[in-house]
Amino acid sequence: MEDIFDQQDVRDALATYVGEDEVISSLDMLENIANLPPVNPMHCGMNTVDEWCEGFVDGELILLGGKPKSGKSLLQRTFISNFCKQGTAPIVFTFEEQPRQFLKNFDNGAEDIMFYMPKKLTPGNVDWVLEKMMESKLKKGTKIAFIDHGQYLYEMSDDVGTKEISGVGRKLKTFAVNNDYIIFVIWHITKERVDSIDDLDQSSLRDSGMLAGECDMIFFTFRGVKSSGVSQIEESFLKIEVTRRSGAWKRVIPIRKHGGRFVETGIDF
Numbered sequence: 001m002e003d004i005f006d007q008q009d010v011r012d013a014l015a016t017y018v019g020e021d022e023v024i025s026s027l028d029m030l031e032n033i034a035n036l037p038p039v040n041p042m043h044c045g046m047n048t049v050d051e052w053c054e055g056f057v058d059g060e061l062i063l064l065g066g067k068p069k070s071g072k073s074l075l076q077r078t079f080i081s082n083f084c085k086q087g088t089a090p091i092v093f094t095f096e097e098q099p100r101q102f103l104k105n106f107d108n109g110a111e112d113i114m115f116y117m118p119k120k121l122t123p124g125n126v127d128w129v130l131e132k133m134m135e136s137k138l139k140k141g142t143k144i145a146f147i148d149h150g151q152y153l154y155e156m157s158d159d160v161g162t163k164e165i166s167g168v169g170r171k172l173k174t175f176a177v178n179n180d181y182i183i184f185v186i187w188h189i190t191k192e193r194v195d196s197i198d199d200l201d202q203s204s205l206r207d208s209g210m211l212a213g214e215c216d217m218i219f220f221t222f223r224g225v226k227s228s229g230v231s232q233i234e235e236s237f238l239k240i241e242v243t244r245r246s247g248a249w250k251r252v253i254p255i256r257k258h259g260g261r262f263v264e265t266g267i268d269f
Contacts (some may be wrong), residue, residue, distance in 0.1 A: 042182060046082075058182060066189060067194050080146060080262040081113050082261075092115050092117050095149060113183050116140055118132050144183075146184045166211055236254070239252050
């Protein structure tokens with residue numbers, strides 16, 4: 001079979017090619033980067049998370065994992081509230097809850113918090129979700145999205161596999177990079193028995209396959225009860241499983257519920 005690169009006209013065209021994807025030196029790339037606008041990370045309002053993750057920047061895909069009732073949705077509401085209070089209203093896809101209940105769960109309903117939502121949801125279609133994100137960006141200037149939860153982004157069936165789920169992750173990541181978005185996705189875990197926050201890692205993610213490889217950050221929430229004499233004390237933790245940009249890895253933050261959101265209570269190294 002003939003190799004296209006054996007053709008002289010192809011070789012001549014490549015040898016003289018000038019364009020946005022031409023090959024350049026690392027020194028030229030550094031000069032290009034120096035001329036770019038500065039990167040201004042967004043902050044979630046939880047000081048230790050912001051410090052260890054160095055905030056969140058355009059193009060990132062962040063996964064929020066945990067077992068049912070572990071605080072995933074509460075963490076999501078915490079981030080949404082804090083972003084809104086900074087003047088950056090996200091678009092939110094509430095597949096897991098009815099909008100009435102979702103809005104009611106904020107501190108004062110949603111009266112002091114304003115974000116964007118599709119008037120009607122279409123589950124099982126990641127392309128529709130991306131379309132709504134772009135609509136919100138063009139109409140409202142949105143640059144952050146929350147999806148609760150990720151299993152609603154594809155058609156659930158017995159034969160759905162790693163390839164399909166990984167494809168969803170790749171679409172989300174590509175959209176984030178190409179359109180300067182920060183995307184948070186809640187994801188369920190597959191482990192039935194989780195006794196501590198240490199039991200949660202990337203292998204815990206349900207139907208994960210290569211999904212974790214598409215994510216820039218992975219967080220886990222854990223809620224449990226410990227005995228203290230005759231009393232039972234509820235304890236909650238947020239685990240930063242991995243962050244590509246800052247390098248934070250397997251760091252745990254004790255948290256507690258306060259006024260409809262999570263706050264940090266101390267640091268566990």
